[in-house]
Amino acid sequence: MLAYFGPQGTFTEQAARGFASPQEELVPFDTVPAALAAARSGATQWACVPVENSVEGAVPATMDALAEGEPLVAVAEAVLPVRFSVLARPGHGRVRTVASHPHALAQVRHWLAEHLPSAEVVSTASTAAAARAVLNGDFDAAVSAPVAVRHYPLEVLATDVADVRDAKTRFLVVRPPGALPEPTGHDRTSVVCTAPDRVGVLADLLAELALRGINLTRIESRPTKGRLGEYRFYIDLDGHVSEPGVGDALAALHRHCPETRFLGSYPKAEPGGPVAGNEEFVAAAEWLSDVRRGRGA
Numbered sequence: 001m002l003a004y005f006g007p008q009g010t011f012t013e014q015a016a017r018g019f020a021s022p023q024e025e026l027v028p029f030d031t032v033p034a035a036l037a038a039a040r041s042g043a044t045q046w047a048c049v050p051v052e053n054s055v056e057g058a059v060p061a062t063m064d065a066l067a068e069g070e071p072l073v074a075v076a077e078a079v080l081p082v083r084f085s086v087l088a089r090p091g092h093g094r095v096r097t098v099a100s101h102p103h104a105l106a107q108v109r110h111w112l113a114e115h116l117p118s119a120e121v122v123s124t125a126s127t128a129a130a131a132r133a134v135l136n137g138d139f140d141a142a143v144s145a146p147v148a149v150r151h152y153p154l155e156v157l158a159t160d161v162a163d164v165r166d167a168k169t170r171f172l173v174v175r176p177p178g179a180l181p182e183p184t185g186h187d188r189t190s191v192v193c194t195a196p197d198r199v200g201v202l203a204d205l206l207a208e209l210a211l212r213g214i215n216l217t218r219i220e221s222r223p224t225k226g227r228l229g230e231y232r233f234y235i236d237l238d239g240h241v242s243e244p245g246v247g248d249a250l251a252a253l254h255r256h257c258p259e260t261r262f263l264g265s266y267p268k269a270e271p272g273g274p275v276a277g278n279e280e281f282v283a284a285a286e287w288l289s290d291v292r293r294g295r296g297a
């Protein structure tokens with residue numbers, strides 16, 4: 001079973017379907033923490049959640065829920081193009097309210113200003129929750145994933161709605177720690193480091209990656225919520241923890257930030273990015289091992 005951020009008809013469901021086998025049962029949850037809780041408790045084997053959008057950035061609910069509570073690690077990622085449909089009840093009157101997930105609303109701000117300038121904009125838990133609420137008569141229109149009309153019999157007012165062409169959202173499939181996915185040669189590793197309050201800690205973390213030729217693909221900070229000024233850094237980098245350079249770098253991050261949580265090494269959905277020279281790390285480790293055994297210099 002695979003939990004996903006639902007209800008039915010979210011972009012996350014689409015991402016989950018891309019990962020799941022046809023026999024897999026997909027179970028919707030109305031919030032990201034609830035979907036992750038299902039995987040943590042063993043009620044489902046996996047959970048699929050959105051993690052970042054190319055226009056609006058990180059999904060804070062996912063970031064916080066992955067850094068706190070029982071550990072979960074990502075085993076796969078998916079990247080979906082994001083374009084919206086605007087849905088309303090058949091025979092609707094003037095659109096006075098339009099609802100959607102905050103990330104979706106941020107991606108159609110200009111479209112709404114141009115096409116529905118006087119409509120009140122309301123946030124809902126997800127794009128599909130907005131469609132469901134429109135069907136229930138709570139709002140006049142929803143900004144939803146195109147697949148939402150399969151689940152909610154609504155009229156399509158507009159399709160292909162997006163202020164930024166080629167917007168994309170990245171999703172993760174997570175589960176409790178277990179055997180890691182095999183390295184593929186185009187993997188991503190995610191960690192979250194809680195930074196101690198000292199001079200230069202962030203520079204130190206970045207230097208550890210740079211020194212080893214490791215490509216940083218994302219860094220975000222979120223407050224720990226404990227103390228003002230105390231932050232966690234979410235770091236994504238190219239490579240797999242089983243590779244010597246990446247493993248070495250993660251150990252170095254842990255030395256600087258003892259509260260470092262491993263969030264997974266998994267194949268990248270979109271290949272690309274320079275890969276650190278593994279061969280040099282392997283050769284150096286062999287040389288060191290020879291020196292220690294008195295066989296080389």
Ligand SMILES: O=C(O)C(=O)C[C@]1(C(=O)O)C=C[C@@H](O)C=C1
Pocket residue numbers: 005009010011012013050052053059082101103104125126127128145168169
């Ligand atoms: O509400 C949904 O359909 C979701 O899957 C969430 C989500 C997000 O969190 O960014 C996913 C893709 C879109 O960017 C808009 C909303």
